[in-house]
Amino acid sequence: METGFVFPNEGHPHWTAMIVLYPTLSGIVAGAYIVACLYHVFGRKEFFPVYRFALAATFAFLIFAPLPLLMHLGRPERALNIMITPNFTSAMAGFGFVYSFYLMVVALEIWFSFRSDFYARAKRGGLLGMGMRLLLLGAKDDTPAMREADHRISRSLSYIGIPTDFILTGYVGFIFGTIKANPWWSTATMLLIFFTTALVAGAAMILFMYYFRTWRKGIAADRACVDGLSKYLTWFAVVAIAIQGIELLSVAYKRTADWGMIFQLITGKLFYSYVVMQFIVCGVGALALLFFSRRKLLRDGSGGIGLFIAALLLFTQSIVVRWNVVIGGQLISKSHRGFGSYHVPLLHREGAIPVLITLFMPFVFLFIFDRVINLFALDTKQAEEA
Amino acid sequence: MKNAQDKQSQPLLDGAAAEDQRCPINSVPRRDVLRMLSALAGSLLVIECTNEGSGEIPEDPAGKRNAGKRWGYVFDVDKCIGCCLCMHACKTENDVPESVYRTWIERYRINADHTVTVETPSKKDFRFAALPGDVIKAFFVAKLCNHCDNTPCTQVCPVGASYQTHDGVVLIDEQHCVGCGYCVQACPYGTRFLHPVTKVASKCTLCYHRISAGKRPACVTVCPTGARNFGDLNDPKSEVSRLIKRHRYRVLKPELGTVPRCAYLGLDTEVV
Ligand code: SF4
Ligand code: SF4
Numbered sequence: 001m002e003t004g005f006v007f008p009n010e011g012h013p014h015w016t017a018m019i020v021l022y023p024t025l026s027g028i029v030a031g032a033y034i035v036a037c038l039y040h041v042f043g044r045k046e047f048f049p050v051y052r053f054a055l056a057a058t059f060a061f062l063i064f065a066p067l068p069l070l071m072h073l074g075r076p077e078r079a080l081n082i083m084i085t086p087n088f089t090s091a092m093a094g095f096g097f098v099y100s101f102y103l104m105v106v107a108l109e110i111w112f113s114f115r116s117d118f119y120a121r122a123k124r125g126g127l128l129g130m131g132m133r134l135l136l137l138g139a140k141d142d143t144p145a146m147r148e149a150d151h152r153i154s155r156s157l158s159y160i161g162i163p164t165d166f167i168l169t170g171y172v173g174f175i176f177g178t179i180k181a182n183p184w185w186s187t188a189t190m191l192l193i194f195f196t197t198a199l200v201a202g203a204a205m206i207l208f209m210y211y212f213r214t215w216r217k218g219i220a221a222d223r224a225c226v227d228g229l230s231k232y233l234t235w236f237a238v239v240a241i242a243i244q245g246i247e248l249l250s251v252a253y254k255r256t257a258d259w260g261m262i263f264q265l266i267t268g269k270l271f272y273s274y275v276v277m278q279f280i281v282c283g284v285g286a287l288a289l290l291f292f293s294r295r296k297l298l299r300d301g302s303g304g305i306g307l308f309i310a311a312l313l314l315f316t317q318s319i320v321v322r323w324n325v326v327i328g329g330q331l332i333s334k335s336h337r338g339f340g341s342y343h344v345p346l347l348h349r350e351g352a353i354p355v356l357i358t359l360f361m362p363f364v365f366l367f368i369f370d371r372v373i374n375l376f377a378l379d380t381k382q383a384e385e386a
Numbered sequence: 387m388k389n390a391q392d393k394q395s396q397p398l399l400d401g402a403a404a405e406d407q408r409c410p411i412n413s414v415p416r417r418d419v420l421r422m423l424s425a426l427a428g429s430l431l432v433i434e435c436t437n438e439g440s441g442e443i444p445e446d447p448a449g450k451r452n453a454g455k456r457w458g459y460v461f462d463v464d465k466c467i468g469c470c471l472c473m474h475a476c477k478t479e480n481d482v483p484e485s486v487y488r489t490w491i492e493r494y495r496i497n498a499d500h501t502v503t504v505e506t507p508s509k510k511d512f513r514f515a516a517l518p519g520d521v522i523k524a525f526f527v528a529k530l531c532n533h534c535d536n537t538p539c540t541q542v543c544p545v546g547a548s549y550q551t552h553d554g555v556v557l558i559d560e561q562h563c564v565g566c567g568y569c570v571q572a573c574p575y576g577t578r579f580l581h582p583v584t585k586v587a588s589k590c591t592l593c594y595h596r597i598s599a600g601k602r603p604a605c606v607t608v609c610p611t612g613a614r615n616f617g618d619l620n621d622p623k624s625e626v627s628r629l630i631k632r633h634r635y636r637v638l639k640p641e642l643g644t645v646p647r648c649a650y651l652g653l654d655t656e657v658v
Contacts, residue, residue, distance in 0.1 A: 005504035007529070007576030008487045014567040014580060074565020074585030078545075081564055087546035092568055095544070180642055181538065181574035334576040336658050337504055 003268075004338025013330035013342050015072070018350040020326045021358055022068040023172045023194060024201065024319050025061050028362075030169035031202015031236075032057040033106070033161065038232070041158045046228035050210050052113070053366070053375040057206065059110050060362040060369065062103055067358050071349060091175045098171065102164040105157055111135075112154035116142045117373040128372065169198045176325060183258035184265070184329035189247040193321065196240035201318035203233045207311040209366075211304060213376050223301055230294045230307055237290065237314050241283045244321065261332050269339055270328045278324055282317035286310050452553040457533065457592060458619035458626045459648040460635070465613035466526040468493055470512035472605035472614060479593060479604035484509065486579040488590040489530035489605055494656055496523040502656050527657050528614060530605070531556060531577040531590040532638065532646030539569040539578060548587065554647060555594055560586050574642050592616070619647070 002011065036054035039047035047054070070076045083100075086093040119142040122132035139146075173194030176185040207229045214221040251262060266274050293306025331339045345351040369375060468491055476482060476489045495503040498520035507514045517524055533556050540548040540556060547563035550556050558569075563586035570578045570587060581588040593603035597616075601607070606616040617624035622631075626649075629635075635649040639658060650657070 005492075008490050008506050009570075009579040010576050011485075014570050069566075072566070074567070074580055075563065078562070078564045081545040081547075081562060085545050085562070087543055089541045090544040090568070091542065092544035092566065175568075179538075179542075179571050181572055330571075334574055334658075335504065337502075 001341050002338060004333070005335050006333040006338040006340050007335050010333050010335075010340055012340055013327055015326055015330060016342075016350040017323075017327075017344050017352065017355045018068040018072040018358075020319070020322045021355055022065065022072075023198075023322050023326075024359070025065040025068065025362070026169060026172055027194065027198030027201045027318055027322070028205055029058050029061045029065060029202070030165050030195070030198040031200065031204075032061065032206060033165045033202070034199060035203055035206050035229070035232070037158050037162055038228075040155060041162070044228060046222075046224040049222045049225045049377045050206050050229065052377065053209065053213075053370075054202075054206050055106075055110060055113055056366060056369050056375050057202075057209075057362070059106050060365040062099075062106055064358065064362045064365070066099065067361070068355075071354065071358070091171065091178060094171065098164065098168050102161070102168050105161045105164060109154045109157040109161060112150040112157070114373060115139060115150050116147055121373060132372075166195070169195050176329070181334060182329045182332070183256075184262060184332055185325065187247055187251065189243055189250075190325070192243050193240070193247065193325070196236060196243055197318040197321045199236040200233065200240050200314050203229060203236055204311040204315040204318070207233060208308050208315065210376065211308045211311075213370075221304065223297070226304070226307065227294075227297060230290060230297065230311075233311065233314065234287070234290055234294065237287050237317075240318075241279075241287060244278070244283070258336070261336055265328060265332055265339065269331050269341070270324055273320055274324045274328065277320045278317060282313045282320055286313035286317060289313070452551075452598065454620060455553040456619045457554050457597065457647070458617065458630075459530070459533070459592070460615040460626045460629045461528050461648065461650050462613045462615070462629070463525050463527060463650060463652040463654075465611045466491070466528065467611055467613075468507070468514055468526040469610065470507050470514075471608045471610065472528065473507070473512050475604040475608040476590075479596075480591070482588075483582050485582060486588070488577075488588070489528060492527045492529060492657075494523075494525055494527060494654065495521050496656070497521060525654065526613075527650070527653070528605075529575065529577065530648065531573075531592075532575060532644065532648040533590075533592060535645035535647060536643055538572040538574070538642075538644060542568045542572045544568065551594070555592050555597075556589075557591055557594060558587050558589065560584060560588070563587050574639050574644060575646075 032054045035047060036051055036058060038044040039051040040055075070079055073079055082093060083096040086096070088094075115136065118132045118135050119139065122129045122136060170191050173191035176182075176194070177187060177190030180186045207226070210225070210229070211221055248266075251259060287310075289306050290310035293303035293310055296303030297307065327342050331342065333340060344355070346353055348354075366375065470491050473487070473490055476487075480488060482488050490506055493505045493507075493514050495505070495517065497503060497518075500522070505514060533554060535554070537548075537550060537556055540550055543549075543563075544566060545562055545564055547559045548556065548569050549559065565580060565585045565587065567580055567587070570580060573589075578587055578589045580586070593601075593605075596603060602616050603614075606614045615625050615629060617626035619627055619630075621627060629651060630649050633651045635651050636653040637646040637649055640646075
């Protein structure tokens with residue numbers, strides 16, 4: 001229900017749950033890629049069991065990232081106009097180019113990283129084998145020298161991938177942070193909020209997916225890997241939540257003309273999703289659970305369930321943050337005298353079901369990918385080989 | 387939740403001044419007479435306007451039309467009687483769907499307890515509800531695209547579908563817009579919307595099809611009191627130049643640096 005006075009064209013948000021999903025997917029891309037690079041580029045050997053999954057997840061979420069945007073466009077058939085006639089004063093115009101470039105880099109990195117797996121799979125024949133042969137693009141051999149070359153090339157590609165990854169994630173925050181018409185968005189920290197929560201989302205997703213995979217296989221999770229992942233996740237989450245808190249504090253302390261509206265928003269329409277979910281349950285609560293479960297892990301190797309739940313909560317936090325930014329910002333009327341309302345319809349093109357399906361599509365892709373070539377290094381033999 | 391209006395309460399005029407302000411708008415019979423007269427005059431003008439055509443913007447390949455002009459808009463708050471004929475005229479002239487508005491009228495009501503209530507007319511017949519008795523002051527304000535000089539809406543459009551003409555009118559190329567809604571977010575005045583039928587961005591064009599043919603926008607044409615004024619800011623003899631030279635005026639949200647070209651005479655600070 002609308003409250004107060006809302007401009008007549010503003011009844012409900014123009015950017016809907018689909019637009020919440022877009023930065024969510026691109027955020028997971030960024031976080032997953034950084035985890036992959038921690039092993040691949042920065043030599044953190046403990047991440048070996050999840051390195052391949054992290055790289056594959058980067059690719060999976062990246063290919064689905066533009067889907068919510070397409071679903072949202074009023075005229076999706078004109079989507080390519082963004083690349084054909086880009087308006088370079090627009091923060092959104094560069095998206096097509098940065099995205100395509102990054103996709104190319106990640107696709108090449110995946111190819112060089114998994115080429116010998118494709119080769120092994122192709123040798124087994126069958127329909128899938130034929131597909132793999134196509135994917136090999138004529139590469140007919142798999143020698144240690146070739147593997148070494150593959151590794152060197154994919155590592156070099158990471159040096160291009162890391163800054164591109166940062167640009168792609170940062171720019172989403174930039175889009176919101178530079179809309180001066182909206183007091184809830186136009187803050188200097190918006191870019192940092194998107195960036196830090198992206199790292200949290202990626203690392204959290206890899207941690208809970210790793211646990212999930214090991215539990216399904218009935219094997220123990222690699223302690224060093226879980227320890228490393230949870231350590232990075234803790235740091236990322238501490239920084240992310242601190243920045244969110246600092247942003248709120250600085251807006252509240254300045255008490256500008258907009259503070260009245262913002263205060264009403266966070267204590268009213270956004271109370272549950274902002275105060276309860278973002279800060280208490282999925283923020284400080286998840287962090288505390290992560291902290292105590294990590295202590296248990298370091299003490300006696302237990303605490304897996306706690307880490308799994310904490311990772312799920314932190315992953316949810318990154319979605320909730322985006323919800324509160326995207327939807328929350330649009331609830332404040334530009335009249336500064338009222339609030340709009342938003343209810344997610346179930347079956348609409350941008351409704352809850354299409355949103356959930358789009359969110360799960362990368363996971364389905366990863367499931368299939370994992371069936372074709374094993375994405376997790378689940379046994380010690382593989383680890384030793386690495 | 388506490389009502390937004392309460393938060394916005396402002397110190398107001400003293401009793402005598404408030405009484406003065408109440409007169410023109412609260413004297414019901416006079417207002418009704420005016421409304422009837424204006425409705426009559428307005429409907430004739432609406433007919434004249436709608437005979438113009440579809441609201442489509444004519445081609446101007448050489449870009450020469452209206453060369454040297456800089457269109458501006460001046461709204462005189464004291465003259466508006468809230469008849470909303472302009473809203474009618476705009477809807478008809480530009481075929482604007484029921485749920486969205488290229489221009490609208492807001493009624494500001496300063497209540498006895500110094501709170502401010504803002505309303506728009508009923509969607510059905512564009513009439514305002516009767517004013518309650520305990521009002522210190524009330525006035526009407528028209529809203530429309532300000533055709534800003536420093537436009538955030540054209541800046542953010544990823545495909546260049548939102549653009550500014552050489553005579554300073556901000557338009558949207560409906561054949562090119564992808565309907566991303568970025569410009570809707572960027573406009574601080576809530577004047578843009580996504581057209582429910584064409585699914586692209588839309589807003590006031592200052593009736594570019596009319597002004598290109600040497601006529602005035604539909605809303606200006608039908609306004610029976612002369613509250614809405616339109617003309618060339620580069621022409622010192624135009625009505626708009628004369629008005630802003632002779633009166634004090636304000637623009638909306640100047641702190642955002644959009645440099646609006648819609649000026650308001652006699653605007654209270656309550657208006658955003
Ligand atoms: S009022 Fe809004 S839509 Fe019109 S020019 Fe200014 S920013 Fe653009
Ligand atoms: S909705 Fe259309 S006009 Fe507005 S920014 Fe998007 S493409 Fe440009």
